Amino acid sequence: MNEPDSGGRRELRPSPVRRGGRALARKTRWGKLLEQRTLLLMSVPFVLWLIVFRYVPLWGWLIAFQHYRPGKRLLQQEWVGFDHFKFLFQDESFYLVMRNTLAMSLINLTLGFATAIMLAIMLNELRSAFFKRTVQTISYLPHFISWVVASSMIVNALSTDTSGIVNGLLLKVGLIREPILWLAEGKYFWGILGISEVWKNLGWNTIIYLAAITTIDPAQYEAAEIDGANRWQRMLYVTLPGLKPVIVILLILNLGNLLESGFEPQYLLGNGLTADYSENLDLFVLKYGIAMGNFSFATAAGMFKTVISVVLLFGANHIARKLGQPRLF
Amino acid sequence: MKIRTRSYMPFAMALVLASLLAGCAKDGGDSAPASDSAQAEASKPVTFTYFNAAVAGKDGNTNETVLGKLLEEQTGVNFKIEHLVGDLNTKLGVMVASGEYPDVVVPDSGIDKMLDAKAFIPLNDLIDRYAPNLKKLYAPYWDQMPSEDGNIYIIPFAASHGFVPDMYQPGAFYIQRGVLKEFGYPKVKTLDEYFDLIKRYKEKHPQINGGDTIGFETLTDDWRFFTLTNPAPNLNGLPNEGEVYVDKDTHLAYATGDKPFMKRWIRKLNEVNSQGLLDKESLVAKYDQYIAKLSTGRVLGFFDYGWQIIPAMQNLAQAGNDDRQFIGFPLVFDQGTKDQYLDPPTFATNRGIGITTSAKDPVRIIQYFDNMVKEENQKLLFWGEKGKTYEVGENGRFFRTEAQIKQAASPEFLQSYGFAYYSYYWPMGAGLYEDGNAYFPDRQPEVVEQSYTEGDKTILEAYGLKVFTDVYSPPETRKWYPVWSANKQQGSPEQVFEQKKTDLQRKAFPRLILASPDQFDAMWDEYVAAFNKLNVKSYENWANGVVQDRLDGKKR
Numbered sequence: 001m002n003e004p005d006s007g008g009r010r011e012l013r014p015s016p017v018r019r020g021g022r023a024l025a026r027k028t029r030w031g032k033l034l035e036q037r038t039l040l041l042m043s044v045p046f047v048l049w050l051i052v053f054r055y056v057p058l059w060g061w062l063i064a065f066q067h068y069r070p071g072k073r074l075l076q077q078e079w080v081g082f083d084h085f086k087f088l089f090q091d092e093s094f095y096l097v098m099r100n101t102l103a104m105s106l107i108n109l110t111l112g113f114a115t116a117i118m119l120a121i122m123l124n125e126l127r128s129a130f131f132k133r134t135v136q137t138i139s140y141l142p143h144f145i146s147w148v149v150a151s152s153m154i155v156n157a158l159s160t161d162t163s164g165i166v167n168g169l170l171l172k173v174g175l176i177r178e179p180i181l182w183l184a185e186g187k188y189f190w191g192i193l194g195i196s197e198v199w200k201n202l203g204w205n206t207i208i209y210l211a212a213i214t215t216i217d218p219a220q221y222e223a224a225e226i227d228g229a230n231r232w233q234r235m236l237y238v239t240l241p242g243l244k245p246v247i248v249i250l251l252i253l254n255l256g257n258l259l260e261s262g263f264e265p266q267y268l269l270g271n272g273l274t275a276d277y278s279e280n281l282d283l284f285v286l287k288y289g290i291a292m293g294n295f296s297f298a299t300a301a302g303m304f305k306t307v308i309s310v311v312l313l314f315g316a317n318h319i320a321r322k323l324g325q326p327r328l329f
Numbered sequence: 330m331k332i333r334t335r336s337y338m339p340f341a342m343a344l345v346l347a348s349l350l351a352g353c354a355k356d357g358g359d360s361a362p363a364s365d366s367a368q369a370e371a372s373k374p375v376t377f378t379y380f381n382a383a384v385a386g387k388d389g390n391t392n393e394t395v396l397g398k399l400l401e402e403q404t405g406v407n408f409k410i411e412h413l414v415g416d417l418n419t420k421l422g423v424m425v426a427s428g429e430y431p432d433v434v435v436p437d438s439g440i441d442k443m444l445d446a447k448a449f450i451p452l453n454d455l456i457d458r459y460a461p462n463l464k465k466l467y468a469p470y471w472d473q474m475p476s477e478d479g480n481i482y483i484i485p486f487a488a489s490h491g492f493v494p495d496m497y498q499p500g501a502f503y504i505q506r507g508v509l510k511e512f513g514y515p516k517v518k519t520l521d522e523y524f525d526l527i528k529r530y531k532e533k534h535p536q537i538n539g540g541d542t543i544g545f546e547t548l549t550d551d552w553r554f555f556t557l558t559n560p561a562p563n564l565n566g567l568p569n570e571g572e573v574y575v576d577k578d579t580h581l582a583y584a585t586g587d588k589p590f591m592k593r594w595i596r597k598l599n600e601v602n603s604q605g606l607l608d609k610e611s612l613v614a615k616y617d618q619y620i621a622k623l624s625t626g627r628v629l630g631f632f633d634y635g636w637q638i639i640p641a642m643q644n645l646a647q648a649g650n651d652d653r654q655f656i657g658f659p660l661v662f663d664q665g666t667k668d669q670y671l672d673p674p675t676f677a678t679n680r681g682i683g684i685t686t687s688a689k690d691p692v693r694i695i696q697y698f699d700n701m702v703k704e705e706n707q708k709l710l711f712w713g714e715k716g717k718t719y720e721v722g723e724n725g726r727f728f729r730t731e732a733q734i735k736q737a738a739s740p741e742f743l744q745s746y747g748f749a750y751y752s753y754y755w756p757m758g759a760g761l762y763e764d765g766n767a768y769f770p771d772r773q774p775e776v777v778e779q780s781y782t783e784g785d786k787t788i789l790e791a792y793g794l795k796v797f798t799d800v801y802s803p804p805e806t807r808k809w810y811p812v813w814s815a816n817k818q819q820g821s822p823e824q825v826f827e828q829k830k831t832d833l834q835r836k837a838f839p840r841l842i843l844a845s846p847d848q849f850d851a852m853w854d855e856y857v858a859a860f861n862k863l864n865v866k867s868y869e870n871w872a873n874g875v876v877q878d879r880l881d882g883k884k885r
Contacts, residue, residue: 067820069445069446069819070422070425070426070442070445070446093832152615152617155614155615155618156618159610159618160609160610161540161610161622162540181609181610181613183613184609184612184613184839184843268615271549271550271612271613271835271839272549272554272612272834272835272836272838272839273612273613273836273839273840275832275835275836276836287828287832288825288828290418291418291828292819292820292824292825292828293418293441293442293819293820294819294820297820
């Protein structure tokens, strides 16, 4: 238990079992599990919850192959095979919807990553802890506003009326001569969505990266400084590589969620004029599935999403392994 | 220093597991004794549960209100009222999936779900044996109430006797009173006259209340999209029947989406937009922004329904400037067309109240319903107690004093007295009582006239009206009306058609309106081509089926 100090920090290592058990070799898998049995026991309720609420209901996927009408028992329902999947894939708007979903997801992903990492690195370079904390607090406040309120704020900001600050600003600066009706142009929708998502989630996403940066060994910075690296180079060659494991893991997780491009912002900010760009898979399923009580169709679409997400997740993880990067599993 | 994790770890674990198990434990089901002989237990106090999925409201017991208590004294029955919180489809879905329902449910738009799941019990026998008053009240509509299998599952609301117009204006083209005043209160009958007035006023007054004057405002937000599309049949002298209109003579239904009157209406909007009279933002704005804009007093005209603009009208009334308030007219395209904005008297069979399969004592419940529809109880539930919430004049006409009107406007009073619970969503009549008084105070001319301001009276006088709804022509009888209330199966082709048609119009109409006038015809033809690709014929056939069935007296 009394380890020698290394670089001024104490490393904690699990100590071998002393009381009430044999001293098992730490090398075998079972040995390790037994050692960490208290931790394992702590996780039991959550694993149970996971199994009961996330895995057991999977048998309900049967509904996707039926024409499900509530009131009759599950096995008495009418079986329709792949009809719902056919409706999903053959609907002429399906490919448009998929395109929108993927586009919005990728935009959010790239923008979200890039901005969060940049802000984290910049915040890290700050000397004044007070300023750092203030900026952090202000930046993650929008995360807690619900999308309903946030969309109301955004719609007002983009208004062509006197209350629209975006148009007001652009007019004053002289970039435009007439106010632009932003929410009427489909082409602008992805941009508006991206910026809104960044505004809303930037501060929150930065938290993880800031935390990851603090785990980077300060000795590395000192060594780099001694070797003559300036601020930029320290950022590029120490901070970013130090963040790499976190970035890759989060990237893998988010790629698995690629089809989850969000529901509320598209529902609240979209309208008839931007429908070709704003309608994503969730909205499509809402309109033709849940709103019509067509649970089977909604389940079929959900199945489709899950299958694709799992493929993406495993794929991303596999690529990470091949590239020698840290990975999820 | 080694923290003694071992000593309280197992304890913490046990706590977590115990709370998990406690959360999973099922509540023991309440078993209430069923009453065997109704007569013996007729006045034994009992409480039933009532779920209202139609509106939000304060939950509570009816016997905590004055009216509820009076009814409880008569029948011994109390209802525990629960309102919907959150999403209707989700809540009903959970009820259906579990098979456990409150005793009485008002399913609102979820009625199809509940009927599909066979959640309600047939009421035919119960009404025949225990509810003679109910049967008498609903006699004119008796043959419309059963479902296809001959059973009555739902008692619709408002069995009307006699016609009284809705005091909240049904749809109208509203225009600011200041505009009419400026030009000497001209008669406004056609759409062109209306826009001409707006144009002239806007030229004279480019700014109001510190902001730009807006000529015409519309609303396209989400499910309120009908605000943009409904004027078209109305302007053509047809009542609003949703996706179709029905020819009065041939009784055939046609989809409205591509008809000449729809083109004419959208073209007019396009023209108005090119003149700078239309607020472009109204094509993308949300409902809150719409109401906010209306409340600023800068909008000269719009089309809407009285119930949809209540917040804005209240704001303007509070602001106090009568010129900025509105009056509505039923406009038509051409002089001489009879307006049919008023809905013909109907009996909406697709909304109602039902007794569920979980009800422990349906006989008591039916007896309660029967008791509440007796005429003196109906007067009690809607007017209140004579001398307390209303007065009777020498000719037997009911009226309310100013103090009573004020009292009835306070939400706290409505809740504590019981009006909030009993004003709708129960078996009830509507229209007129046998003595000629209106069923509801807000449709009794004597009461409505009391609430008019000076400004209201001035403008009514200028146009020779007694009440605002006098501008409308009385509705013609259409026995099948309205097609939109027919039950549609979940996921049926009719529902899919409606959704796709709405999607198409939501994309096409704003574009058509914003386009430059010379491109309009070409773009309209594109829209019609896309419209015809949808399953229009099958929808029209379905609508024809509904009309025929209703004309034959069958319920649809």
